[in-house]
Amino acid sequence: MPRRTLVSTLRLGALLALAAWLGACAPSIPPTTPTEPGQVADGGPSLRTVPVLATLSGVLDSGRESFEAGRYAVAGARFEAVLARDPENPLATAYLGLCHWFAGRPEATAALWDAYPETPLPAFAAALRAEAAALELLADRLRARGLVQAAFQGQDEPLAPGLAVLAPPRLEDGVPGVGRALLLLLHGAVGGLDAPRIAPWGLMQAVAAEAGLDPQGGDAAQGAEDALLLARLVGAQYAVTATLAPVPGAPGMVRTRLAVQSAEPAPARLARLGDAAEQAARAAADARQALALLDQDLAQTAFGLQYFEAEKRLDELLAERSALQEHIAELHRARSLTAAAIAIGRLERLEETAARAQQDLRALEQATVGLAAHIFAYNAQTLAQREAELRATRADLEARATELTQRAGVARAEAMRRWPPGGFTAEFDLPGDRLTRWPALAARAVGDILGGRPLPGTLPAAFGSDAGPDTLLALDRALAAREAGDPATAREQFAQARPLVPRPPGLPAPDFDLAAQAGMAPGDIAALYAQRLTRALDDARAARGHRAPQGQTP
Numbered sequence: 001m002p003r004r005t006l007v008s009t010l011r012l013g014a015l016l017a018l019a020a021w022l023g024a025c026a027p028s029i030p031p032t033t034p035t036e037p038g039q040v041a042d043g044g045p046s047l048r049t050v051p052v053l054a055t056l057s058g059v060l061d062s063g064r065e066s067f068e069a070g071r072y073a074v075a076g077a078r079f080e081a082v083l084a085r086d087p088e089n090p091l092a093t094a095y096l097g098l099c100h101w102f103a104g105r106p107e108a109t110a111a112l113w114d115a116y117p118e119t120p121l122p123a124f125a126a127a128l129r130a131e132a133a134a135l136e137l138l139a140d141r142l143r144a145r146g147l148v149q150a151a152f153q154g155q156d157e158p159l160a161p162g163l164a165v166l167a168p169p170r171l172e173d174g175v176p177g178v179g180r181a182l183l184l185l186l187h188g189a190v191g192g193l194d195a196p197r198i199a200p201w202g203l204m205q206a207v208a209a210e211a212g213l214d215p216q217g218g219d220a221a222q223g224a225e226d227a228l229l230l231a232r233l234v235g236a237q238y239a240v241t242a243t244l245a246p247v248p249g250a251p252g253m254v255r256t257r258l259a260v261q262s263a264e265p266a267p268a269r270l271a272r273l274g275d276a277a278e279q280a281a282r283a284a285a286d287a288r289q290a291l292a293l294l295d296q297d298l299a300q301t302a303f304g305l306q307y308f309e310a311e312k313r314l315d316e317l318l319a320e321r322s323a324l325q326e327h328i329a330e331l332h333r334a335r336s337l338t339a340a341a342i343a344i345g346r347l348e349r350l351e352e353t354a355a356r357a358q359q360d361l362r363a364l365e366q367a368t369v370g371l372a373a374h375i376f377a378y379n380a381q382t383l384a385q386r387e388a389e390l391r392a393t394r395a396d397l398e399a400r401a402t403e404l405t406q407r408a409g410v411a412r413a414e415a416m417r418r419w420p421p422g423g424f425t426a427e428f429d430l431p432g433d434r435l436t437r438w439p440a441l442a443a444r445a446v447g448d449i450l451g452g453r454p455l456p457g458t459l460p461a462a463f464g465s466d467a468g469p470d471t472l473l474a475l476d477r478a479l480a481a482r483e484a485g486d487p488a489t490a491r492e493q494f495a496q497a498r499p500l501v502p503r504p505p506g507l508p509a510p511d512f513d514l515a516a517q518a519g520m521a522p523g524d525i526a527a528l529y530a531q532r533l534t535r536a537l538d539d540a541r542a543a544r545g546h547r548a549p550q551g552q553t554p
Contacts (some may be wrong), residue, residue, distance in 0.1 A: 170242070184294060261419070281405070474496035
């Protein structure tokens with residue numbers, strides 16, 4: 001090869017090697033993705049596709065741009081990325097809570113904002129809690145409006161079996177005016193039953209307001225009709241009403257007449273329960289059939305284990321015979337004839353035992369001809385493990401079959417139960433100055449009617465305590481002030497009612513206008529709350545003399 005060509009080739013090789021070495025040492029650059037940042041194949045948010053921006057401020061700005069464009073899933077992924085690096089970032093917390101709300105998760109908004117620390121910006125933390133309360137009320141009102149509009153268009157809410165609506169109790173003259181307080185406490189008490197499930201208190205307040213229903217107004221018959229309509233609007237199966245009146249001839253005593261009505265039409269109820277019973281019975285039969293097949297598999301497995309055990313026993317006997325034969329030979333060589341004779345006797349007995357074991361094994365071999373071939377793909381240890389797994393599966397399947405059989409029986413029994421026109425009722429008397437005990441008694445009456453029982457330890461201790469009437473009155477005043485948009489009075493009265501409600505409902509800011517906001521477009525709601533929270537953050541920082549930390553957008 002000419003010298004110049006050789007030198008050129010060596011230079012080219014050196015350059016290629018250098019390039020490869022530099023490529024191996026250079027930092028890797030994350031590849032770009034053709035999909036929109038913050039989305040995965042199924043359209044959900046993903047932190048993996050959030051672009052790596054230089055600063056938290058850049059991620060925040062990108063999240064706000066997505067939020068303002070209505071791409072709440074993308075924006076939420078941005079804010080989650082910020083909180084992963086700065087868990088107490090106030091702006092990311094505020095916007096992520098709004099993203100949760102627009103995703104239909106107001107409870108996630110409240111949980112996130114309630115967890116925000118009081119320091120170093122207590123005013124902002126208070127603003128978050130107030131706005132969470134406002135957004136919860138707004139979510140309930142919008143949900144209620146959708147339910148009522150759907151009903152007017154003939155689109156009934158699908159039935160939710162086991163769901164009950166608790167109507168506000170009707171209080172006749174002579175009973176302390178604490179209906180709001182009793183209703184709130186009754187929700188907490190019935191929530192401690194294993195049946196039924198309760199429609200949320202806030203949603204029911206909103207549906208009643210949106211539909212113009214007043215289950216505690218007018219006469220008892222009209223109140224019962226309004227309660228039934230309220231239940232049908234939310235797809236509840238039951239409506240619970242209560243009337244409290246003075247006991248004639250017993251000054252200071254209050255008598256409660258509680259009724260549980262079925263909101264489901266009788267024909268639809270019979271058809272639904274019949275279908276449920278048939279489906280449960282069919283599923284139970286399928287489970288029993290699966291149990292029979294499983295028992296066959298268990299029998300084969302047990303037979304395979306028996307075969308392996310017999311094979312192991314024969315191998316042990318044959319090994320013992322070989323050892324004993326060698327021992328006898330040694331005794332003969334040592335001229336220990338007496339000992340050899342004794343050993344020969346043992347050998348004869350051992351050979352008889354081995355012969356019987358061999359016969360047993362041959363019998364098992366003949367019997368196992370019909371066994372599934374997969375049994376012999378196991379060894380003794382793995383087959384024992386398989387048997388344990390099959391027994392565990394059988395126990396689960398047996399429990400499932402029993403549960404389905406019981407469920408079918410319950411459905412048939414419920415179908416046979418005839419609901420009277422006014423529902424099933426219960427009555428109990430209570431001193432008027434001990435009405436704090438009323439929610440627990442009413443909850444137990446509901447549980448008795450519907451077949452549920454209070455779960456141990458679920459009823460707040462105050463329901464059985466001697467909290468005085470002033471505490472109940474304070475709770476009722478607090479709820480009335482909350483409805484009237486007077487958070488100062490509500491907060492003061494809730495403090496007095498703390499023995500009954502250690503964690504009272506949230507209070508929105510004084511300027512919260514539920515009716516006006518319920519009429520706004522989603523984009524306008526988003527802009528309004530983003531502006532309010534940004535202003536609250538600026539005001540909190542100004543009050544504390546803080547500047548925005550690096551990486552945060554003021």
